[in-house]
Amino acid sequence: MTTAYGTTEPDSRGRTGLDRVGRNLDRNPDVVVRDVEVTSDGWHVLRRTTFDVRGTDGTWTTQQRETYDRGNGAAVLPVDRARGTVLLTRQFRFPAYVNDHPDGMLVEVAAGLLDEDDPETAIRREALEELGVRLGDLREVTAAYMSPGSVTERVHCYVAEYSPADRIEVGGGLVGEGEDIEVLELPATEALAMIDDGRIVDGKTILLLQWAALHGLVVGQHTQS
Template sequence: MTARPGIDTPDHRGRRGLDRAGRGLDRNPDVVVQAVELTSQGWHVLRRTTFDYRRRDGRWETQQRETYDRGNGAAVLPYDTERGLVLLTRQFRYPAYVNDHPDGMLVEAAAGLLDQDDPLTAVRREAAEELGVTLGPLTHVFDAYMSPGSVTERLHFFAAPYTAAGRTGAGGGVEAEGEDIEVLEVPFAEALAMTRDGRVADGKTIMLLQWAALHGPFAPGGRAHGPFAPGAPARGPFASQCGV
């Protein structure tokens, strides 16, 4: 039998057993996984899973779902309340460009995959690489599945203060990974307006900016009076996994 990269032997990223994801899941008695098929394994992994599902009326039926596994990620909104600013990025996103975005240049919060890091480490890494900034204390905002119908990714959301003195690098991302990122220092009121007029069309960024306006550093009463004050416990069902 021919060895199968990513299944029997390591693939180009050193992974193996990629067809095992989901097998043995038993947290939900109404779902029984029967088979997992690896259909594509580029940088990320596409699987087709067959499972039995018990409907609310008690009937069992067999279903198939494809899942796109790109790993989990983390995003951060750096803010400066003294100057009323937030740090964002602008970069080319081909998937948005091919799906009707005018030029594919999206304004976003800094973010990246966790890879082998925990969420806190990943956020500080991405802030340094993309924004050239050293962040202050991190606040864990919430976690969210961004496209749960097909994508497995869980995104950890953070916010953190920064200062002008914390801008210690040029940012721009990692050129060897194809990144070409413009750093934007934007008045918060303008950034929020951009979510309303379409200049910000990225989901994670809209969520962080609206949180900042409703409950975070730019909320009425200020950050020190809200549930996300320094030292407040992390929120969300996965907070303990973030090490906050």
């Protein structure tokens, strides 16, 4: 019997049964899960799963894949249509920095993990913490897998309208969680231009800005007639 933390003994977050996740999957008759191994159970969980998969020619093969489970998240693009502005953040992202980003300072929409909340509650919380903005009606654009080759996370993406009166706090994130977030209020035209010139390279941010442009919520140089 294994006694590894997160399997039969609680890990640092009090979790057990981490090696059970995925074993009961049966929605796809062409995939049979054989084994799940927890290889890292830090704040998030890395698993190695062995499964049989039937190809289009009917042949079964055995494969192994590693999945990084950090939970699901939510993101929001606040738009002020009257003034033609959007609210974004800028913060240091080490994974981007170590993978060839010039300084690791990424411009992004506000976002965060759901933790124990539903997506709408979570993104209202994150918008207030990061941007200092109180969101009104939310419009869910999609729930997207941002890196499905290895990361399980699904991000619920929203657009919401705001006005200057809705900016009720300073924002900047939670110091206790090591956050040091700069709030950016930009003309939507500039934000869209930042995609073209490479100043915005974050996937969820590109998705939401382009969706807003396609649906007439923001106007950029490519959406003007």
